[in-house]
Amino acid sequence: MDGDLYLQILKDELQQTLEYYGLNLSDTIFQQDNDPKHTCKKHQGDWLEEQDFGTMVWPAQSPDLNPIEHLWGCLKRRLATHENLLNGIHELWERVQVE
Known part of the structure; x- marks a missing residue:
């Protein structure tokens, strides 16, 4: 873009x-x-x-101030707790919807 x-x-x-x-x-x-x-x-x-x-004036290199970055981090950690590896994008989407 x-x-x-x-x-x-x-x-x-x-x-x-x-x-x-x-x-x-x-x-x-x-x-x-x-x-x-x-x-x-x-x-x-x-x-x-x-x-x-x-x-809003936004400082450079400041992802910690962006709330969505915390959400992505939380989702990544929760998805990492699953023991089974994913077999594709469809399984990933199913897990995301559960979380």
Whole structure:
């Protein structure tokens, strides 16, 4: 994914997602990491400012601040407790759904 595609996703989906969940733009702070496609001022910075999205300053190399990273770590540890090796993606998906 590049900056242009990311910007298109923001334009197509972000506002609609907020509306779907009944969230107000003025009460929302948009958080993204420092991936180059997220920080490209040519596109995202200007567009987010034009839309009046509040944005969170995010320190570089800080996965510990991202709650989803903790969830992935927890899932990985729980899946590792299984004694039997997986025989494919379908078995993995079944285990993920159980966990």
